[in-house]
């Protein structure tokens with residue numbers, strides 16, 4: 001429907017389809033029509049006042065009105081379009097039935113690489129990693145819906161000086177038994193203990209410790225057998241723990257990579273940087289000076305020859321471009337790494353790679369606790385992701401059990417889906433850059449702007465559709481306001497999927513799903529379905545709603561439930 005209007009306007013005002021589409025608004029109230037075209041921005045070009053432009057356009061359009069539009073009007077500087085509701089209804093039902101509704105070919109033949117999740121081995125899976133996993137996953141699905149090929153890479157933090165501390169700590173205080181029992185907890189405790197030894201001022205024992213820890217990392221970088229063996233063990237055990245989280249979340253990756261993969265590519269990167277005259281020696285270390293760009297200096301190699309996070313990211317980016325020839329590479333990583341990615345992208349640009357401009361840091365904000373503090377520890381204790389997720393599932397179970405008695409298997413599966421919907425939606429409904437409060441009770445509520453509410457709306461529609469195989473003909477007459485509103489909302493899906501891609505903003509999909517469910521619930525409240533005269537049409541409408549809500553939730557990574 002919108003496309004018909006776009007075509008009409010394009011012809012008259014000398015703008016292209018995208019420009020017109022960006023200007024068109026969905027009218028907030030029915031008496032203002034269905035779509036509105038504001039004429040303010042044309043005033044300069046046409047050297048006329050916007051109100052006069054709106055009037056002229058409306059009069060012109062009236063003379064050649066396409067069948068889909070029943071009338072055109074103007075008010076102030078707006079041209080208002082009233083679409084033919086019967087055609088709208090037929091069009092929406094047909095589109096949904098055809099399948100593929102909400103998919104575009106915007107990215108046909110192009111590839112997006114997404115660097116996401118990326119937890120650090122031997123450390124707890126952080127809440128920031130959870131955000132990256134959920135948001136990255138959704139962005140991936142949104143890209144796919146827009147026709148892009150997608151490669152999701154989990155880039156583990158599995159290299160760096162901290163492993164010197166962990167290895168040193170393990171050799172000194174570690175226990176094989178503890179390691180087996182709860183690897184991440186044990187390794188993390190060793191790390192914390194080791195870190196506490198790092199000097200405060202000039203404490204000689206601390207300095208000695210730091211020297212030892214550095215030595216262990218250097219040995220690791222040089223391929224020392226014992227250290228490599230320990231590191232491999234830590235990595236394997238950590239990954240096994242992370243996999244439990246990914247299994248629960250139902251999220252997979254195309255590639256499991258990590259900083260360690262680039263350990264032996266450091267020389268190459270440094271050679272390339274030197275070839276472009278970009279590195280400077282600084283007290284035995286190597287740096288790239290980005291002060292002129294306002295980005296400080298990036299440390300490329302420490303004076304003891306060990307590599308750094310920036311260097312590994314440079315090597316990884318070069319390698320990924322070689323491997324995937326991506327059209328876009330999205331790093332879904334917390335905002336606290338803003339400077340890091342600015343430096344990486346700037347260095348790539350200075351090295352002469354024109355694809356540096358296709359690298360994007362899609363930041364996310366912090367998770368805060370109820371009291372507004374950073375969500376990292378509880379009562380001074382580190383929280384483990386597995387425990388948090390487990391807690392949400394348990395609570396979902398309690399909620400469910402209060403409502404009805406279910407067989408254990410059904411209960412487990414349903415509670416898992418509800419818990420995930422609660423967490424995914426609770427996160428994704430916010431623009432990713434905003435900080436948000438991780439409030440399990442709010443996330444889990446069955447009413448309001450929550451994941452469970454959406455699942456419930458979906459299940460409700462499913463049960464209606466399931467109950468009847470209506471033989472009544474689909475008669476589209478005398479459409480009620482709530483029917484029209486729901487039809488229009490469904491019709492808007494395609495637009496939202498595209499906008500969500502353009503802004504890398506899953507929240508647009510999430511908010512759309514909520515509004516869609518609200519429109520459905522208003523409709524269902526106002527219009528009897530079963531046994532009504534319009535049963536045939538209304539059932540089709542309910543089904544269309546259910547299909548589109550299911551697709552929308554799917555783009556957020558949320559699985560639906562048929563019965564709830």
Ligand code: ARG
Pocket residue numbers: 115118119120155156157313331333
């Ligand atoms: N492992 C890092 C961290 O936890 C995130 C890595 C993000 N990706 C990257 N290519 N640097 O902070």
